[in-house]
Amino acid sequence: MNATTPTNPVAPIFVYGTLMAAPLLAWAIKGDSSKADDVLSQRKPGTITGFERRRVHRRDYPALIRGNDTCTVDGYVIFPASLSEWRKLDNYEGSSYERTPVVVDMVDGSKLDAFTYVWKGEADALAVEDWVFEDFETKRLDAWLERFGGMVLAG
Numbered sequence: 001m002n003a004t005t006p007t008n009p010v011a012p013i014f015v016y017g018t019l020m021a022a023p024l025l026a027w028a029i030k031g032d033s034s035k036a037d038d039v040l041s042q043r044k045p046g047t048i049t050g051f052e053r054r055r056v057h058r059r060d061y062p063a064l065i066r067g068n069d070t071c072t073v074d075g076y077v078i079f080p081a082s083l084s085e086w087r088k089l090d091n092y093e094g095s096s097y098e099r100t101p102v103v104v105d106m107v108d109g110s111k112l113d114a115f116t117y118v119w120k121g122e123a124d125a126l127a128v129e130d131w132v133f134e135d136f137e138t139k140r141l142d143a144w145l146e147r148f149g150g151m152v153l154a155g
Contacts, residue, residue: 062131
């Protein structure tokens with residue numbers, strides 16, 4: 001299913017790491033982490049197949065790499081409200097990631113064409129184990145929000 005429409009020509013983006021945290025997503029696309037409730041309507045849970053989420057050594061964020069056909073990664077599909085929000089997500093992810101098309105299995109059983117950010121950094125920077133969102137959310141999210149407070153992404 002193609003998610004772009006005449007009223008919203010911006011493709012959805014599947015996120016699987018730090019941007020699953022609503023306050024951080026709100027900071028990235030709205031410029032204000034206190035608008036977390038506002039972004040909840042812009043995301044829906046989903047899963048992609050054929051990829052693995054890995055912890056990046058000495059970092060708080062994960063990487064997504066290609067895996068076998070039985071590998072799955074859970075996350076959220078983000079529906080940017082504008083091209084500006086889409087560009088802000090690109091800027092947030094930076095040069096270590098490449099925007100890549102994927103098919104997302106949505107919780108209602110439908111499939112959705114989207115993009116995600118695949119790691120293009122060094123393979124030896126990645127741990128063998130999965131990155132755990134709940135660990136980031138409980139142990140590191142507040143530090144990230146404090147670090148980014150007052151900054152705004154270009155878009």
